[in-house]
Amino acid sequence: MDTAMTSAYGPWGIVAGGSDGVGAAFAHEMAARGLNVVLVARRVAVLEAFAEELRAKHGVEVRAVTLDLSAPGAVAELASVTSDIEIGLFVYNAGGDDFSTPFLDKDLDTHLRLIHRNCDSVLEAAYRFGGPMVARGRGGMVIVTSGAAWVGGATLATYGATKAFDLVLAEALWAEWRSRGVDVLGLVLGKTDTPSMRRVFDAKGEPYGDAADPDDVAREALDHLADGPTWIFGSAEPTGGSPFGAMPRRDAVLAMSRASSASTSHADDAATAPGTDQSD
Numbered sequence: 707m708d709t710a711m712t713s714a715y716g717p718w719g720i721v722a723g724g725s726d727g728v729g730a731a732f733a734h735e736m737a738a739r740g741l742n743v744v745l746v747a748r749r750v751a752v753l754e755a756f757a758e759e760l761r762a763k764h765g766v767e768v769r770a771v772t773l774d775l776s777a778p779g780a781v782a783e784l785a786s787v788t789s790d791i792e793i794g795l796f797v798y799n800a801g802g803d804d805f806s807t808p809f810l811d812k813d814l815d816t817h818l819r820l821i822h823r824n825c826d827s828v829l830e831a832a833y834r835f836g837g838p839m840v841a842r843g844r845g846g847m848v849i850v851t852s853g854a855a856w857v858g859g860a861t862l863a864t865y866g867a868t869k870a871f872d873l874v875l876a877e878a879l880w881a882e883w884r885s886r887g888v889d890v891l892g893l894v895l896g897k898t899d900t901p902s903m904r905r906v907f908d909a910k911g912e913p914y915g916d917a918a919d920p921d922d923v924a925r926e927a928l929d930h931l932a933d934g935p936t937w938i939f940g941s942a943e944p945t946g947g948s949p950f951g952a953m954p955r956r957d958a959v960l961a962m963s964r965a966s967s968a969s970t971s972h973a974d975d976a977a978t979a980p981g982t983d984q985s986d
């Protein structure tokens with residue numbers, strides 16, 4: 707057992723969006739390091755099966771909580787059903803967008819639900835779970851964001867805007883809580899091989915191409931939890947700035963838009979723009 711992990715961030719961690727992909731990899735890595743884990747997702751069968759797998763493999767306690775994070779009240783309910791345990795680490799992972807389309811081609815409610823899951827619920831989780839960590843003087847929070855956060859791009863309007871919100875929120879909380887014993891990491895991902903990513907590429911009949919391994923992502927993020935505010939997975943300079951550097955914003959937006967329309971299949975393809983050093 708990794709006693710450093712349990713004493714800094716134990717005894718329980720939560721993974722919001724923790725039944726497959728990057729979230730499942732986080733849960734495995736946290737359990738392997740001795741944390742008990744609360745998993746949150748919508749599909750009951752997938753969630754329960756994964757919870758059982760974690761218990762069997764790592765011998766830790768696992769709670770499976772079925773919630774839709776795009777619905778109002780979900781994070782309050784999560785706080786209520788975990789009020790009897792101490793949460794020392796919160797990973798807010800759920801956040802992908804399966805449909806990268808022009809802004810007006812999506813109905814308004816779909817945009818608003820994405821914003822609720824990727825912004826309102828992230829903020830509420832930081833408030834409800836970060837508050838007790840700050841009061842204890844101990845804890846950690848990982849907010850998973852995307853290369854789509856760096857700059858606006860066609861077909862990425864709402865997704866990129868929510869991911870920019872997540873990036874800035876994580877950085878600001880890092881600045882406030884770094885002297886209070888709580889580590890915050892804004893984790894920037896490029897294309898990563900998850901069921902969500904594969905569903906999108908399969909639907910378009912496009913090859914997956916190079917994609918990061920979720921296990922590598924989770925391991926590296928937990929190893930660098932205290933190296934915030936920002937960790938850019940796959941970058942030669944993971945603590946460095948935007949890959950667009952000093953490029954005029956107009957040029958950066960056009961570059962991001964070219965990247966997103968070259969592969970219309972997945973929002974996060976657009977994280978690769980000329981001059982980036984990310985994996986996608």
Ligand SMILES: NC(=O)c1ccc[n+]([C@@H]2O[C@H](COP(=O)([O-])OP(=O)(O)OC[C@H]3O[C@@H](n4cnc5c(N)ncnc54)[C@H](OP(=O)(O)O)[C@@H]3O)[C@@H](O)[C@H]2O)c1
Nearest residue numbers: 723725726727728747748749775801802897898900902974
């Ligand atoms: N994969 C990539 O290429 C890529 C690239 C850049 C950034 N990212 C970021 O990495 C994170 C993880 O991405 P991912 O590809 O693993 O897919 P994801 O769809 O963001 O996450 C999948 C997990 O989240 C759960 N989930 C999704 N929506 C939920 C909701 N409304 N309420 C509760 N749980 C929900 C899923 O279970 P249920 O479906 O059962 O709810 C599953 O456990 C996201 O924040 C994404 O923006 C991913």
